Amino acid sequence: MQLITGKAKIAAVLGWPIEHSRSPLLHNFWLQRHQIDGAYIPLAVKAEDFKNVIQGMKAAGFKGCNVTIPHKEAAYQCCDIVDETAKKMGSVNTLWFTEDGKIHGTSTDGDGFVANLKDADVTLTDKKVLILGAGGAARSVAYSLIQDGAQITITNRTLQRAEQLVRDLGAGQIIEWQSWIKELGQFDVLVNTTSLGMEGKDDYLFDLQHASKDLVVTDIVYVPRITPLLEAAELKGLKTVEGLGMLLHQARLGFSKWFGVDPVVDHELTEFVANSLKK
Structure with missing residues (x-):
């Protein structure tokens, strides 16, 4: 098990509900594989609290987050900078915070x-x-x-x-x-x-x-x-x-933005997440 320190890079997934999300499994799998001092956690966030939580995460030093139902449109509104894909979607599922205080967003699906x-x-x-x-x-x-x-x-x-x-x-x-x-x-x-x-x-x-x-x-x-x-x-x-591969591949961009490593989708990861679906 990879232990984290006070210098750990932290990211999260926000949704309501959030218990169903497999994102923590796959991101923490990658963190352990690459021996990165970091963690990726699920946060159950109600719609009315979403914007405050995003600002709180930024203030607390989070690197960014994924967002899922029902927050994708609200996340788009929180962004300072979005790419052409996000503009076409009118929503985002991936946010990252930069040192200049900006919130960037895109849709990776x-x-x-x-x-x-x-x-x-x-x-x-x-x-x-x-x-x-x-x-x-x-x-x-x-x-x-x-x-x-x-x-x-x-x-x-x-x-x-x-x-x-x-x-x-x-x-x-x-x-x-x-x-x-x-x-x-x-x-x-x-x-x-x-x-x-x-x-x-x-x-x-x-x-x-x-x-x-x-x-x-x-x-x-x-x-x-x-x-x-x-x-x-x-x-x-x-x-x-x-x-299943779509779920895994869409996660790569966020991971690389938050943790500085471009992870690989391979058989080991696929079977790890697939086995969790049986439980």
């Missing part, structure tokens, strides 16, 4: 998603990608896919949300929710950003009969690791990419 696909040797440039869903996760994923040269199509139960997302992104196509199964053959990658497949939500049967044999299927859900969509794809012999 989309880049984590793309890195997870690249880890699985999936190329995205000029590939046709169908995204299920049009919420915040879909926005992050779609933006990063566009930045990587992919051609995206959005489908969502509520058509207006898909239309709004495409307008906001300034790119992409739309197909109606009722049509995506039949249209699947034209796509290279299928991405699920909806709650389909979350624990207790197995009320949807994925029909992939129209998929091409080279379709890559991925799901941002990581509990369970093999979702109904991924299971259906595997039964059809399609290449699949689990969602």
Whole structure:
């Protein structure tokens, strides 16, 4: 066990609730691996206390934090400096504090998603990608896919949300929710950003009969690791990419900003976090 001293670098994850977060596991795994004098802690913070907590953390010498539901939009408002990704999202999940007193912020979800696909040797440039869903996760994923040269199509139960997302992104196509199964053959990658497949939500049967044999299927859900969509794809012999890697890759930027080391996502880390999901 890595012991910490009075010089320890401290970061945190803020949410309400926060008990479900796996971020402390993976960040403290990296801290121990690199023998860094530091700690990463979970903080349960109510919405009405969020801004005061951020200012308190900065005053107390924290290096920064991750933020999760329901604080991502509020965190954006706290920032002095945000990058283009954060501006496009209108929210952030990673903050870091600099010596000049500034709060910097970005959203790492989309880049984590793309890195997870690249880890699985999936190329995205000029590939046709169908995204299920049009919420915040879909926005992050779609933006990063566009930045990587992919051609995206959005489908969502509520058509207006898909239309709004495409307008906001300034790119992409739309197909109606009722049509995506039949249209699947034209796509290279299928991405699920909806709650389909979350624990207790197995009320949807994925029909992939129209998929091409080279379709890559991925799901941002990581509990369970093999979702109904991924299971259906595997039964059809399609290449699949689990969602857990997105969680791990999106954490790298924050860790490097807070602790000065660019950590690696590897099999040892993946299995360590995956085993924790079984408990």
